[in-house]
Structures are given as C-alpha cells and as structure tokens.
Amino acid sequence: MIIELGHYCLALVLTISLFQFLVPALGVRYNSIGLMSTSYITAYLSFILVCFSFASLTYAYVISDFSVSLVANNSHSLKPMIYKISGVWGNHEGSLLLWVLILTFYSAAVAFLGKRLPVKLISLVLSCQGLIAASFVSFILFTSNPFTRLFFPEIEGEGFNPILQDFGLAIHPPFLYLGYVGLSVTFSFSIAALLIGRVDTIWVKWVRPWTLIAWVFLTIGIALGSWWAYRELGWGGWWFWDPVENASFMPWLAATALLHSSIVAEKRDTLKAWTILLAIIAFSLSLLGTFIVRSGVLISVHAFASDPSRGLYILMLLIFFTGGALALFARKAASLKSGSLFQPVSREGALVINNIIFASSAATVLLGTLYPIFIDAINNSKVSVGPPYFEAVFIPLMVPAILLCAFSPMLSWKRAKLENILERVIAVFILAIMITAIFIFIYGGSISAFLGLFLGLWLILGTIYEFFIKVGIKLSFTKFLLRAFQLPRSAYGMSLAHLGVAIFVIGVTVSSAWRIDIEKPIQNGESVVINDIELIFLGIIDVNGPNWIAERGKFEVIRRGKNNEYLFPERRFYPASKVNTSEPAIMSNAFFDLYVVLGENLNNDESYSLRVYYSPFINWIWFGIMCMALGGILAVTDRKHRLGYSVKKNPKAIYK
Amino acid sequence: MRKIYLYLPLIFFFILVIFFARQLILDENPSKLPSVLIDKSFPPIKLNQLSSYKLFNAKNLLSSGDPSLVNIWSSWCAPCQIEHEFLMKMSLEHNVKIFGINYKDDNKDAIEVLKLNGNPFYAIGTDEDGTQVINLGLYGVPETFIIDANGNIRYKHIGPILEYDMNNIILPILNKIKRE
Numbered sequence: 001m002i003i004e005l006g007h008y009c010l011a012l013v014l015t016i017s018l019f020q021f022l023v024p025a026l027g028v029r030y031n032s033i034g035l036m037s038t039s040y041i042t043a044y045l046s047f048i049l050v051c052f053s054f055a056s057l058t059y060a061y062v063i064s065d066f067s068v069s070l071v072a073n074n075s076h077s078l079k080p081m082i083y084k085i086s087g088v089w090g091n092h093e094g095s096l097l098l099w100v101l102i103l104t105f106y107s108a109a110v111a112f113l114g115k116r117l118p119v120k121l122i123s124l125v126l127s128c129q130g131l132i133a134a135s136f137v138s139f140i141l142f143t144s145n146p147f148t149r150l151f152f153p154e155i156e157g158e159g160f161n162p163i164l165q166d167f168g169l170a171i172h173p174p175f176l177y178l179g180y181v182g183l184s185v186t187f188s189f190s191i192a193a194l195l196i197g198r199v200d201t202i203w204v205k206w207v208r209p210w211t212l213i214a215w216v217f218l219t220i221g222i223a224l225g226s227w228w229a230y231r232e233l234g235w236g237g238w239w240f241w242d243p244v245e246n247a248s249f250m251p252w253l254a255a256t257a258l259l260h261s262s263i264v265a266e267k268r269d270t271l272k273a274w275t276i277l278l279a280i281i282a283f284s285l286s287l288l289g290t291f292i293v294r295s296g297v298l299i300s301v302h303a304f305a306s307d308p309s310r311g312l313y314i315l316m317l318l319i320f321f322t323g324g325a326l327a328l329f330a331r332k333a334a335s336l337k338s339g340s341l342f343q344p345v346s347r348e349g350a351l352v353i354n355n356i357i358f359a360s361s362a363a364t365v366l367l368g369t370l371y372p373i374f375i376d377a378i379n380n381s382k383v384s385v386g387p388p389y390f391e392a393v394f395i396p397l398m399v400p401a402i403l404l405c406a407f408s409p410m411l412s413w414k415r416a417k418l419e420n421i422l423e424r425v426i427a428v429f430i431l432a433i434m435i436t437a438i439f440i441f442i443y444g445g446s447i448s449a450f451l452g453l454f455l456g457l458w459l460i461l462g463t464i465y466e467f468f469i470k471v472g473i474k475l476s477f478t479k480f481l482l483r484a485f486q487l488p489r490s491a492y493g494m495s496l497a498h499l500g501v502a503i504f505v506i507g508v509t510v511s512s513a514w515r516i517d518i519e520k521p522i523q524n525g526e527s528v529v530i531n532d533i534e535l536i537f538l539g540i541i542d543v544n545g546p547n548w549i550a551e552r553g554k555f556e557v558i559r560r561g562k563n564n565e566y567l568f569p570e571r572r573f574y575p576a577s578k579v580n581t582s583e584p585a586i587m588s589n590a591f592f593d594l595y596v597v598l599g600e601n602l603n604n605d606e607s608y609s610l611r612v613y614y615s616p617f618i619n620w621i622w623f624g625i626m627c628m629a630l631g632g633i634l635a636v637t638d639r640k641h642r643l644g645y646s647v648k649k650n651p652k653a654i655y656k
Numbered sequence: 657m658r659k660i661y662l663y664l665p666l667i668f669f670f671i672l673v674i675f676f677a678r679q680l681i682l683d684e685n686p687s688k689l690p691s692v693l694i695d696k697s698f699p700p701i702k703l704n705q706l707s708s709y710k711l712f713n714a715k716n717l718l719s720s721g722d723p724s725l726v727n728i729w730s731s732w733c734a735p736c737q738i739e740h741e742f743l744m745k746m747s748l749e750h751n752v753k754i755f756g757i758n759y760k761d762d763n764k765d766a767i768e769v770l771k772l773n774g775n776p777f778y779a780i781g782t783d784e785d786g787t788q789v790i791n792l793g794l795y796g797v798p799e800t801f802i803i804d805a806n807g808n809i810r811y812k813h814i815g816p817i818l819e820y821d822m823n824n825i826i827l828p829i830l831n832k833i834k835r836e
Contacts, residue, residue, distance in 0.1 A: 311680050326666040334659045
C-alpha cells in the first residue's frame with residue numbers, strides 16, 4: 001500500500017512539475033505576479049511529495065519487501081541495514097529517484113532563499129527547474145519505474161554486488177548527485193538571464209554560491225568514489241580514466257572553470273556571456289554523464305544495466321535541454337553587454353587563461369571518452385582509450401595551470417605590472433627548485449617526479465607567500481594576526497583550495513614515482529621486505545560474516561622503533577550472489593600506505609599468492625582533495641555569499 | 657549584427673548528437689570486443705586430466721573435421737551454471753562437439769556439476785592454476801570460442817551463452833563455417 005502511495009505521489013509530482021513550468025512562464029509572459037508566485041508553492045509541494053515517494057521506496061528496502069521487483073533484484077534480507085538503505089540508490093531506478101529528490105530539494109531551497117529576489121527572475125528559474133523535474137519524473141515513470149510489483153513475490157532477494165557493499169560507496173552517489181544536480185540551479189539561472197536579456201550583479205552574486213555548493217559536493221563525491229576504488233578494487237590504483245569516472249570528472253572541470261569565471265563576472269562585471277556558456281556546458285556535461293552511464297554506448301566496469309530505449313530517452317533530454325539552451329545562447333548572448341575592458345596581463349587575464357585551460361581539459365577528456373564512438377562511426381573498428389592517452393594529454397595541460405595558479409592571485413585587477421611581482425615569483429621559483437633538487441638528490445627519481453614535486457612546492461610556497469602579502473608585510477605580529485583575522489572567509493577559502501591542489505599534486509607524484517609493487521607466492525612463516533618494513537605471513541583462518549564466508553590471512557608488520565601491527569586481508573565468498581571478492585588490508589598513515597591483497601590458494605600446498613603495494617604519500621591525494629572541498633565550504637560561508645543575500649529594493653519588484 | 661561564432665557551441669553539440677544517435681540506433685553491444693585471436697590457430701595448451709573424462713588436447717580438437725566449440729567454465733561461476741543447459745542442448749540436439757576447459761576449479765566440484773547437470777563435453781581438461789588459458793586472453797568465465805575444422809579461432813563469445821545467443825549467434829556461425 002505504501003509503495004502504491006509512493007508511486008501515486010510521483011505521478012502527482014509530474015503534474016505539479018508541469019504546472020511549475022507552465023504557470024510562472026505564462027505569468028512572466030503576461031506580467032502577472034499572481035501567476036509567477038505560484039512557483040514557490042509548487043516547488044515546496046513537489047519536494048514534499050518526492051520526499052514521501054523516496055521514503056516509501058526506502059521503507060520497502062528496510063523491511064525487505066520482496067514483492068517489489070526492484071527490492072527483490074537488488075536487496076537481500078541478510079544485508080546489513082546501512083547497505084539495505086544505500087541499496088535504494090545502488091541501481092538505475094532508485095538512483096534516478098534520488099536524482100529527482102535532490103533536484104526538487106534544490107528547487108525548494110531556491111524558492112525559500114530567493115524570497116527577496118526579483119520575482120520575475122526566481123519564477124523563471126523555478127519554471128526551468130520544473131521542466132527538468134517533469135522530464136526526469138516522466139523518464140522514471142515511463143521507462144524505469146522503481147515501484148513495479150512482482151506478480152509472484154520472491155521469498156529471498158538476489159543480493160547485490162558485494163563489491164558495492166562499502167561505506168564509502170554507499171554515501172558516494174548522494175554527494176555526486178548533489179553536485180551534478182546543483183549544476184542545474186546555475187543552468188536554470190543562466191536560462192532565466194538569457195530570457196530576461198540581462199546579467200547584473202544580483203544574478204552573479206546568486207550564481208556564485210550555487211556554483212560553489214555544486215562544486216564542493218562534486219569534489220567530495222569524486223573523492224569518495226576514487227577512495228572506494230582504491231580500497232576495494234584491489235589494484236592499488238585510485239583513478240582509472242574509466243568512462244564512468246570521466247563522466248563525473250568532466251562536469252567537475254567545467255564547474256571549476258565556471259567557479260573562476262564567475263569571480264571575474266562578479267568583481268569586474270565582464271566575461272558574462274562566457275560564464276553563462278560555462279554554466280550551460282557544466283550541466284550539459286552532467287546530463288551527458290548520465291547518458292553515457294545508462295545508455296550502454298560505452299562499456300565501463302561500473303556502468304548500470306544499460307538499455308537502448310533508456311539511452312534514447314536521455315539523448316532526447318540532452319538534445320532538448322542542451323540544444324535548446326545553446327540555441328537560446330546563440331540568439332541572445334550578443335545582447336548581454338559586457339562591462340569593463342582589461343589588459344592581457346591582469347588578474348582577469350590570468351583567470352581567462354585558467355578558463356581556457358580547464359575548458360580545453362574538459363574537452364580532451366570528452367574527446368578521449370567518446371573517441372571509441374567516433375572511430376567506430378568513421379572506420380568501423382573498435383578501440384579503447386586508456387590511461388596512457390589521458391595522462392599524455394591531461395598532465396601537460398595542468399602544468400601551466402598550476403604554474404599560473406601560484407602567482408596569479410598576486411596580480412592586480414584590470415592592469416598588472418609584471419615588474420611588481422617578478423621579484424616574488426623568482427624568489428618562490430628558486431626556493432621551490434632548491435627544495436625539489438635536494439629531495440631528488442637524496443631519494444633519486446625521474447624527470448617527471450622532479451617536475452611534479454616542483455609544481456607542488458611552487459604552488460604551496462606561492463600560495464603562502466600570496467597570503468602573507470594579502471594580509472600585509474612589515475607589520476607587527478599582533479597587527480598581522482588582527483588583519484589576518486579580518487580577512488574574508490573567501491580569501492581563506494581560495495588559499496586553502498589552492499594548497500589542496502598542491503598537496504594533491506605532491507601526493508600523485510610521490511605515490512606513483514616511488515611506488516613499490518611485489519607479487520609473489522608466500523608460505524606460512526615467510527616474509528616480504530620493503531624498504532625498512534618487514535611483512536610476515538602468519539597463516540590463514542576461516543571466518544564467517546553476516547552474508548559471506550572468508551579466508552582471512554594474518555600478517556605481522558615489523559618496523560624499527562614502532563610497535564608491531566597486524567594486517568588481515570580477506571578473500572570473501574558471498575553465497576547469495578556466488579561472487580568472490582578480495583578485501584585488501586591497508587596499513588595507512590600520513591607518509592605511506594601498505595596495501596596487502598591475499599590471492600588464491602595455489603592448489604597444491606600451503607602457499608598463497610600475495611600482492612603488496614607500498615605507496616608513499618598516497619593519502620595526500622585525498623587529503624588534498626578534502627582541502628579543496630573545505631576551501632569551497634569556507635568560501636560559501638563568506639558573508640557576502642550568503643544565499644539569502646538581499647537586494648535593497650521592494651521585494652516584489654519586477655525586473656525592468 | 658549577428659555574431660556567427662555564438663552558434664559554434666550549438667553546431668559542435670549537434671555533431672556530437674549525430675554520433676550518439678548512430679551508436680544508439682545501431683544498437684551494437686560495445687562489449688563484443690573482437691578477440692585478437694580471430695582467424696589465428698588455437699594456441700597450444702596443456703591441460704590436466706579430469707578423473708576418467710576424455711582429455712582435451714590439440715589432437716582431438718582437429719580430429720572431427722567439423723567446427724567445434726571450446727568452452728571455459730568453473731563450478732563456482734554462477735553464469736556458467738545457467739549456460740550449462742544450453743551447452744547440453746547444443747551437444748544433444750544439434751550434435752555440436754564441445755570441448756571444455758575447467759578453469760581454476762576443484763576437481764571434486766567440477767565432477768559433481770557434470771554428474772548433476774549432465775556432461776555436454778566431448779572432451780575436457782582442467783587448468784587449476786589458470787596459467788594455460790592466459791594464451792586465450794581470458795576475460796572472465798564463461799567464455800566460448802568457435803573453432804573451425806582447421807583449428808582456427810573464428811569467434812569469441814564473452815559471457816554465458818543463453819537461448820538467444822545459441823539460436824542467433826552460435827548456431828548460425830557454426831552452420832556458416834560448415835557450408836564453407
């Protein structure tokens with residue numbers, strides 16, 4: 001009964017969303033505030049109804065109601081509760097429902113926080129959000145209904161992929177979707193601006209925090225995904241340039257560009273058409289990601305069950321939204337007046353280069369991801385594009401971006417004199433080169449390791465230096481602290497995010513350049529030595545988990561001057577889905593990870609195949625990403641970015 | 657004044673859409689990666705005897721003069737159990753000679769499956785440590801190769817052979833090779 005109610009609510013949401021699209025649009029057309037104001041109510045209403053609909057599906061998972069087809073196919077009564085709940089979005093249908101839940105949540109948030117915005121702007125934004133919601137809800141209802149009942153209920157569910165039973169992965173989709181769908185807000189704002197025909201300060205001040213929020217969630221979502229891949233897939237890698245990973249990475253690159261261009265739009269009232277184009281592209285890339293993951297046009301290790309009819313529907317959505325938005329952009333963008341001019345050497349100029357780099361790296365990732373499709377269409381052959389392509393084109397693009405990132409915050413707006421900052425740049429450069437040289441001299445390493453380390457240090461030193469200059473040099477200590485305290489949070493946010501990039505770069509460089517891989521058969525009592533670490537194999541015990549049985553290896557780790565630690569890698573077998581998985585054991589600290597994977601019993605005797613990866617500094621990768629996200633959060637909470645930013649005008653005033 | 661360059665994003669986007677639409681309409685499953693081994697002779701592999709079952713070796717693969725199948729399976733692999741029914745059908749109803757490679761398996765478990773569900777294999781060999789099938793570029797069990805009378809690999813099927821695959825892919829290819 002509850003399931004049917006949830007289904008009914010979702011059908012109701014379709015009607016309400018169409019209403020939310022149509023009525024405010026008519027209101028704008030005929031200048032009726034009454035019609036426009038309905039958008040607030042419909043936005044709240046559809047959020048409440050989708051909440052109920054989502055809760056009803058969650059309820060079916062929690063009580064393991066196997067008369068619901070989706071639950072029977074994806075859940076199992078023996079699964080731990082958290083994975084029963086995360087199972088709601090661990091499949092195509094449920095994840096779409098989560099998508100819609102987040103979309104309506106954002107619409108309601110825009111309606112709530114935007115009460116003081118011009119009603120014309122907000123109702124156009126909500127109208128566009130309503131159209132997006134209506135098309136996704138109809139996609140769910142007509143092609144991928146999560147509420148379908150089975151004619152003959154199952155007694156037990158079919159489990160779900162045990163590799164997906166992981167905490168990081170359980171919370172990874174909600175974050176990722178909060179990011180993807182957050183970009184819909186900036187998209188709708190851009191459409192509204194194009195329709196109204198002007199981009200003013202209010203618009204920019206509103207778009208920037210929404211971009212930041214979406215970017216922060218996207219960053220966390222991607223980090224969680226790669227962290228899961230690292231711990232769970234058993235190869236010690238953390239990024240595979242898989243189509244699904246790229247699908248989340250492309251919107252991130254576009255959102256990063258958008259983030260920076262909106263600074264120029266806000267501070268200098270220029271680059272407005274470009275900012276709007278980026279907002280359209282960022283959301284389009286999210287839609288494209290959805291298309292790639294669910295249509296089956298590309299193969300991937302973790303694509304959803306694909307279905308061409310769904311693919312066709314998403315392709316139509318993509319044509320409608322992206323095509324429509326770009327057509328609107330082509331017609332209207334010329335009428336957006338750009339503000340002030342600037343010299344090539346200036347803060348604006350540096351941010352433009354940043355934008356060019358990020359936009360072209362999004363394009364290269366897009367090209368690499370879609371290349372198999374192009375080649376197949378042109379000469380009918382199958383190819384797959386792997387990490388070598390992406391590394392070869394992506395890294396050279398990022399090098400100038402990082403070089404620029406260290407000193408462009410020191411440039412002044414409009415017109416900068418290079419002479420003014422040249423001294424500082426040279427000082428930072430020499431210091432970074434020296435430290436890198438000493439490090440490489442001690443530990444040895446290739447040219448690429450040298451370059452990576454140098455870039456990381458260069459960015460760290462440059463960012464710290466820039467921060468000190470911003471606060472003010474030649475000040476007494478107390479005065480310095482006082483001024484540092486008064487700096488806006490967005491300034492801290494930027495420095496922290498850039499430091500995060502530097503930490504990330506160092507993590508990537510060191511963990512790949514000094515990684516040690518060992519693969520060998522091992523017998524009871526034998527040991528493996530890596531640098532100053534000794535790993536002793538102490539045998540195997542059989543263990544029973546809630547829904548799996550496992551062989552668990554015991555390893556002792558001996559380090560000089562440290563207490564001995566034990567590692568327990570497992571090979572699990574899940575009887576419900578007849579799947580074997582490997583659970584690596586990881587000894588993790590700030591300076592290295594020791595990653596132990598227990599392989600198969602080599603039939604004849606007591607020996608097991610063993611893989612050990614020693615990855616120095618690998619946690620710096622995720623730590624760096626977290627710093628970036630934290631920097632974003634600091635910037636969002638800056639007073640001037642308050643979402644409820646009010647306009648000192650009659651709140652009900654209509655634009656123009 | 658119309659600014660033509662503002663239309664560029666739209667034009668690029670529609671070029672992309674054309675490629676997507678083609679890919680969707682063709683409805684080709686991209687997971688049908690052709691094997692590099694196609695049209696090459698079946699690589700030499702050395703398998704072990706499974707109990708008293710006839711051993712699969714290079715000689716009896718070439719003996720029949722008809723195209724045959726080589727199927728890689730394990731008792732622990734769930735899709736293999738589903739596929740078993742259709743292997744039986746092909747072996748009994750269509751007289752297809754099927755050679756089996758039992759992959760990384762326990763002999764006892766393998767024999768139990770053959771006793772329980774029937775033996776579709778003309779000859780069978782085991783590869784307990786998985787070193788022999790490396791030459792075949794194994795992607796994951798089950799996998800099936802179609803071999804012609806001269807011992808050349810003609811087709812590689814990844815994943816279980818279900819009823820649709822049997823009727824629309826495997827049997828037609830076997831018939832086509834027979835007619836040559």
